[in-house]
Amino acid sequence: MAKRIDEQNHWHRLDNTANIFPVTTSKNESNVFRLSMTLIAPVAPELLQQALEMMLPRFPGFAVLLRRGAFWFYLNENNAVPTIREESDYPCRAINPAQNNDFLFRVTYYDKRINVEIFHVLTDGTGGVQFLRALCCQYLMLAYPTRFTEEEKAKHWYEQHVAETNDGYVSNYRPTKKTSFSIGKGYRIRGERLLLDTLSVVHTYIPLQPLLALCRGKGVTITQYVTACIAWGVYTTQLRKRPSKHPLNMYLPINLRKLFGTNTALNFFSNIYISLDMQADDLHFNEILAEVKKQFEEKISRGNMLEKISYTVGSGYNPAVRFVPLPLKNLALRIMFKQGAKSSSLAFSNVGDMSLPAPFAQYVTGASFLLSCVPREPIKFAACSANGLFTLSFASMLRSQEIQQAIVQKMAEDGLEVTIETNGVDYESV
């Protein structure tokens, strides 16, 4: 195989948010997310393997392995070949590098679906979507060789440029004075757990156009509407019956690429917390939606995000942090993370449109996005869309499906045509 990172760049640093992931990752906390594309016909494994080997050299940020330095972790180039496997486990399980030639991502398939599961150290959802798209385009060209023109086949659909392994956080860093972004403790979602590492997956399919029309009618974005629906689901099933003095804190990652006009292939996201006080027992959905919208508009501003990233980068520049040996640094990070983790009640991420470009779109029937659960946040929400279909997916460690049900009910009540699909771990089986 060809060299993927040139002589000068056998390695690169972790980007500024990635530093936290190797430290906090364990079997219970995998920090892995899954992006899937469902095709019109069953996947041919040998072609998928071939497609992966063909497109990987175009994604140097993925052909790496994680190493420990004296002061920081780093990503070293990995010249081995990753192997694809048939899906045989629950989604988003921790990546064990030893099982896959030290790679930090995993490509699996099942029936018509291609999954890419990525350790967050490598990149965020947006970076992952580019990788999955490139893989699917390459696969489709191999699977239907006669249906594409020579010109289409010769083109490199999606690739990373060396410049794109620049850390967007560092290049947008401005010194800042603000020292802390901690918020208080958030409500913790309760419920009986599923056995061991069983994960329940529910996909909710909604046609995109009616959803857009509904949101436009309410004067909100899709993400704001779905965030409000999620809050509504937790409120009606848990908080209305057992009010809590802790607010419902919803963690939402925010893609910074558009905001800062960079196109890095590494992580480049920040986050906001939508924090709702839900002690009253007579809240209406529209009140929640209005509050969600208000907080979105206040919190997502370039200035606000700039302060946040400058804080993260700034602490990495601090000599007191830089020259501390890695094990001590990890210990400190772990303690800080444990403190911070208490503020979040749940997470919702909308990665947006995952459609393939025109010549390929007709071979795809849908896409989905899943986040890994952690004991502190036993249910996570992820959304994406492709080919005019919006997919909201729930990954849950909880036995009860009441929150999912309340959200689906709410959306159906608003006139949306909702179809659900599960991974078999649901009301019937447990």
Added chain:
Amino acid sequence: MKACDICHAQVTGTHEFCPLCGKRLQPAEPYGYTLPGNRYPDLSRISAQYNFMLRLLLFLSLLGGGVSVLVNVLVPTGFWWCLIVIVAEVYLWLTIPPLLRRARNYAKRLLFQTLLTALLMVALDFIIGWRGWSVSYAIPSLLCAGIVAIAAMIVFSRTNWPQYVFYQFTMGLLGFIPLVLYFFGLSTSIVMVLITAALGLGSVLVTVVFGDRSLKSDFRRRFHF
């Protein structure tokens, strides 16, 4: 297509009951948009046999250790042989699981293994009644073997040799340990000390001279701040 009257949603797949609320599904006219039709493997059996072998081995070794302590205490022989059992078990538990977990970077494993085995030898020497053979003979021999083994890896590995250079260098530095021990009067065999130190000096020099660029770049990535 089937639908749930309570959730007001349609359900794909072979469900008879609603996956969300458990109510029996009713037949319904499909909504008319294309669905992806995702299928998932049936995993209900896999999670049960989770890590069973490792737990069994842990149980057996704890049992073995416990029994040997008990026998040693009940049948006094004037010699604490159960310590050997325990040290050996600790050694195996430190050695085997990482071997199973980490498939690659053999040079790093070898370095770790050499140091661990050296400690094992010192412990055994101590338990049997200190005669110093571990420090005088075992440790120098281990280090010599380690230096030669990494050198062989570099010679025979076509793809990964640059990353081994760093370990050859580090192992070479460790080759001076017997010399230090000799000066403190712990090691008695000057021949072993000199052989190990010579090999160590050799590998440090060779890696610095010939592996110049890869050694430098390896240092840069390992010690970047």
